[in-house]
Amino acid sequence: MTTSTTPAATGAWHKTACILCENNCGLLIQLDDRRFAKIRGDKDHVASAGYTCNKALRLDHYQNGGTRLTAPLRREPDGSFTEIDWNTAISEVAARLTEIKDSYGGDKIFYYGGGGQGNHLGGAYSTALRRALGSRYRSSALAQEKTGEGWVDAHLTGGHTTGDFEHAEVSIFIGKNPWQSHGVPRARTVLQQIAKDPARTMIVLDPVRTETADLADIHLQVRPGTDAWCLAALLAVLVQDDLADHTFLTEHTTGSGTVLADLTHIDVAAYADICGIPEHLLRSTAHRIGTATSVATYEDLGVQQSPNSTLISYLNKLLWLLTGNFAKPGGMQPHSWMAPLAGYSRQVKRSPVTGAPLFGGMLPCNSIAEEIRTDHPDRFRAMIIESANPAHSLADSAAFRDALDALDLVVVIDVALTETARHADYVLPAASQFEKWEATFFNLEFPHNTFHLRAPVLDPLPGTLPEPEIYARLLRELGAVGRGKLGLLRAAAKLGRRPYALAFAALLAIDKSLGGLAPYVLYETLGPTLPDDARSAAVLWALTQRVAKVYPAAMRRAGHRDADALFDAILTSRSGVTFTIDDYTDAWDYLPHPDKRIPLAIPELLHALRELTATPATHTSAEFPFVLSAGERRSFTANTIFRDNTWRRRDPEGALRLNPDDATRLGLTTGDRARITTRRGNAVAAVEITDRMQPGHASLPNGLGLDLPAGDRTQRVGVAANELTDLTWRDAIAGTPWHKHVPARIEPA
Ligand SMILES: Nc1nc2c(c(=O)[nH]1)N[C@H]1C(S)=C(S)[C@@H](COP(=O)(O)OP(=O)(O)OC[C@H]3O[C@@H](n4cnc5c(=O)[nH]c(N)nc54)[C@H](O)[C@@H]3O)O[C@H]1N2
Ligand SMILES: Nc1nc2c(c(=O)[nH]1)N[C@H]1C(S)=C(S)[C@@H](COP(=O)(O)OP(=O)(O)OC[C@H]3O[C@@H](n4cnc5c(=O)[nH]c(N)nc54)[C@H](O)[C@@H]3O)O[C@H]1N2
Ligand code: SF4
Numbered sequence: 001m002t003t004s005t006t007p008a009a010t011g012a013w014h015k016t017a018c019i020l021c022e023n024n025c026g027l028l029i030q031l032d033d034r035r036f037a038k039i040r041g042d043k044d045h046v047a048s049a050g051y052t053c054n055k056a057l058r059l060d061h062y063q064n065g066g067t068r069l070t071a072p073l074r075r076e077p078d079g080s081f082t083e084i085d086w087n088t089a090i091s092e093v094a095a096r097l098t099e100i101k102d103s104y105g106g107d108k109i110f111y112y113g114g115g116g117q118g119n120h121l122g123g124a125y126s127t128a129l130r131r132a133l134g135s136r137y138r139s140s141a142l143a144q145e146k147t148g149e150g151w152v153d154a155h156l157t158g159g160h161t162t163g164d165f166e167h168a169e170v171s172i173f174i175g176k177n178p179w180q181s182h183g184v185p186r187a188r189t190v191l192q193q194i195a196k197d198p199a200r201t202m203i204v205l206d207p208v209r210t211e212t213a214d215l216a217d218i219h220l221q222v223r224p225g226t227d228a229w230c231l232a233a234l235l236a237v238l239v240q241d242d243l244a245d246h247t248f249l250t251e252h253t254t255g256s257g258t259v260l261a262d263l264t265h266i267d268v269a270a271y272a273d274i275c276g277i278p279e280h281l282l283r284s285t286a287h288r289i290g291t292a293t294s295v296a297t298y299e300d301l302g303v304q305q306s307p308n309s310t311l312i313s314y315l316n317k318l319l320w321l322l323t324g325n326f327a328k329p330g331g332m333q334p335h336s337w338m339a340p341l342a343g344y345s346r347q348v349k350r351s352p353v354t355g356a357p358l359f360g361g362m363l364p365c366n367s368i369a370e371e372i373r374t375d376h377p378d379r380f381r382a383m384i385i386e387s388a389n390p391a392h393s394l395a396d397s398a399a400f401r402d403a404l405d406a407l408d409l410v411v412v413i414d415v416a417l418t419e420t421a422r423h424a425d426y427v428l429p430a431a432s433q434f435e436k437w438e439a440t441f442f443n444l445e446f447p448h449n450t451f452h453l454r455a456p457v458l459d460p461l462p463g464t465l466p467e468p469e470i471y472a473r474l475l476r477e478l479g480a481v482g483r484g485k486l487g488l489l490r491a492a493a494k495l496g497r498r499p500y501a502l503a504f505a506a507l508l509a510i511d512k513s514l515g516g517l518a519p520y521v522l523y524e525t526l527g528p529t530l531p532d533d534a535r536s537a538a539v540l541w542a543l544t545q546r547v548a549k550v551y552p553a554a555m556r557r558a559g560h561r562d563a564d565a566l567f568d569a570i571l572t573s574r575s576g577v578t579f580t581i582d583d584y585t586d587a588w589d590y591l592p593h594p595d596k597r598i599p600l601a602i603p604e605l606l607h608a609l610r611e612l613t614a615t616p617a618t619h620t621s622a623e624f625p626f627v628l629s630a631g632e633r634r635s636f637t638a639n640t641i642f643r644d645n646t647w648r649r650r651d652p653e654g655a656l657r658l659n660p661d662d663a664t665r666l667g668l669t670t671g672d673r674a675r676i677t678t679r680r681g682n683a684v685a686a687v688e689i690t691d692r693m694q695p696g697h698a699s700l701p702n703g704l705g706l707d708l709p710a711g712d713r714t715q716r717v718g719v720a721a722n723e724l725t726d727l728t729w730r731d732a733i734a735g736t737p738w739h740k741h742v743p744a745r746i747e748p749a
């Protein structure tokens with residue numbers, strides 16, 4: 001492997017961020033040649049202020065641990081890969097995409113991914129390529145977790161809300177283990193502060209006694225998959241004991257009458273029995289919530305990847321809405337965005353073959369294979385996959401691999417030859433997240449919302465390119481924008497931002513199609529004028545214009561005079577920028593409803609709530625008696641970002657966790673090997689026995705079971721969870737998978 005160095009950089013501390021979870025804590029990295037010799041938290045960072053968890057310090061295993069691609073790969077008729085040069089790769093990929101577009105229509109080119117936990121800047125340019133090709137359908141990991149919640153938000157507050165956990169009197173974590181998974185910035189510090197403060201209460205709904213549950217005042221250790229009954233019962237107590245905030249409901253909501261009436265009828269004792277929580281504990285918990293001055297909640301995969309997930313999102317939101325915990329300190333708060341991760345609306349379009357709902361415009365991940373493996377004339381024919389590993393991360397990997405193989409063309413943009421890339425026709429090697437300008441749009445904070453544009457720490461590994469350059473080369477090859485227009489804008493950019501903005505607006509008025517191609521146009525014209533070769537940041541110019549237009553007051557509160565001042569601050573601040581300071585009362589401006597009230601009644605979900613009495617609460621059987629949570633976040637898991645098993649200091653194989661009673665019954669002890677069988681497949685894992693698990697519940701970590709090179713073969717360590725999951729285990733409304741609720745059998749291996 002050839003390496004290039006930035007010699008002057010060795011020994012110096014470089015500012016960047018961690019790429020392992022959505023919090024993207026600021027980091028300082030000291031290099032030794034291309035190695036990350038030392039890593040520490042960046043105290044100047046606007047969001048993390050020096051905080052990191054244990055995982056960030058292992059990032060050299062991402063940068064230097066795995067096997068990187070250093071040339072584009074083309075699949076040959078015999079199935080093998082040949083290295084080709086970039087010019088050949090770009091011209092062939094552009095020609096093949098054009099062929100698909102001309103034969104079947106651009107809407108048959110499906111796009112997946114666009115960014116992981118640390119890299120969204122490239123994805124911001126993918127929209128221009130999709131526009132040029134006429135590609136209409138897309139998806140990403142969001143459509144196997146957050147789309148149901150996003151759709152509920154679209155009905156209620158119109159968008160995402162963030163919990164003010166630093167101030168909340170009562171913090172509630174529903175199927176969320178922030179001690180391990182974060183999501184809450186500086187999570188471990190914040191959790192410990194809550195735990196230490198006798199005036200504040202932490203409530204955790206989780207079948208497992210997690211590290212977060214250890215710190216909780218109230219642990220509602222529900223039976224797996226029964227949160228809907230648990231939350232419905234909590235809401236019922238709030239209503240039946242008249243703890244709802246009637247002033248808030250009257251002044252700020254509509255439809256509360258219907259919702260309260262439905263909750264009045266719920267049999268709390270019966271629901272307590274279903275979810276396995278003592279009735280008195282449910283009642284006292286509801287009273288703690290109903291009498292608190294402020295309540296904030298966070299729901300995550302434990303419920304979003306379990307049965308009834310969309311209903312649960314609704315019930316979660318009713319918990320804080322019925323108690324008036326919106327737009328106030330310690331409550332739930334809508335916020336500004338640099339760019340929303342997805343645009344949800346109440347109206348939902350449907351997919352062309354199976355009619356799956358496209359919440360936030362995304363095809364549910366479990367429907368992708370179904371949409372391809374058919375002879376329907378509208379099936380997808382090609383797929384572009386960037387910064388994602390769906391052949392490993394989507395339910396039923398075997399079905400997804402078949403789907404990839406059924407396509408006419410698969411193009412994968414990744415740093416490594418992943419489980420997905422192995423099924424590609426072309427693999428385009430990307431520069432790593434420390435070798436290019438990068439950023440994420442996980443800007444979910446309140447009141448200080450931050451954005452961090454990271455400068456490269458290293459030069460790109462020879463043979464690799466940043467994604468914005470890959471997209472630009474494809475668009476150039478496609479001749480997406482005439483040279484005349486690009487020339488004119490380049491000339492205007494040399495004169496300054498103001499003439500550039502005017503020229504851009506004038507061209508857009510003549511040619512509306514430029515709007516969809518804007519990221520590419522900016523890259524080609526404004527990009528070259530940016531300092532430090534920060535060409536990939538060009539798209540942020542348009543996004544800062546949007547911030548100035550949509551949140552002018554919040555932007556000025558953060559000290560930015562106008563969009564250009566904000567753009568310059570982003571370009572030059574190596575520890576991130578606070579781009580807006582929201583105010584609690586801004587919440588009402590963010591509501592999209594003309595009457596500025598929150599419409600509480602969602603008919604489909606009230607129907608699902610009524611149907612709970614007739615909904616099965618268990619999905620196990622004599623054949624598959626266990627509930628397997630396939631994909632738990634632990635101290636040494638990080639999706640599939642590390643392609644090097646030696647980064648794990650503990651739990652190297654990703655143990656199957658089991659309750660002691662189950663283990664005794666099965667004759668298993670810690671370290672033994674057990675076979676896990678589901679309707680879709682089977683696997684063998686090392687066993688860890690722990691009373692953190694309840695009987696009948698087992699868990700496997702996420703991100704294990706990668707097929708990594710070992711000599712001229714590959715070696716798999718740990719279980720690839722999605723060899724065990726099934727496409728049909730999914731939410732009836734959002735189509736999101738039940739990864740946390742897989743019926744399984746466990747036996748000694
Ligand atoms: N260490 C680490 N951190 C990560 C990641 C990582 O890979 N590793 N990945 C990041 C990503 S992509 C995401 S989306 C987040 C996810 O973050 P989390 O959602 O917090 O992660 P999980 O561990 O998958 O699931 C959370 C909890 O759900 C519980 N659970 C299982 N079944 C049920 C149930 O029926 N009801 C309830 N109430 N709970 C249940 C599990 O016991 C678990 O404690 O983490 C992010 N952070
Ligand atoms: N069974 C089960 N399945 C799950 C989950 C679960 O809990 N259980 N969790 C789900 C969730 S919440 C998520 S978010 C997904 C995550 O799964 P994916 O969305 O597939 O994402 P990652 O595993 O993060 O993979 C990121 C990919 O990006 C590549 N990469 C890294 N850096 C770069 C770069 O700079 N450029 C490019 N182009 N590529 C890069 C990596 O090599 C890797 O292939 O998994 C989901 N799947
Ligand atoms: S919380 Fe840990 S994994 Fe997440 S960004 Fe910070 S250091 Fe990285």
Ligand SMILES: [Mo]
Nearest residue numbers: 141142145301
């Ligand atoms: Mo995720």
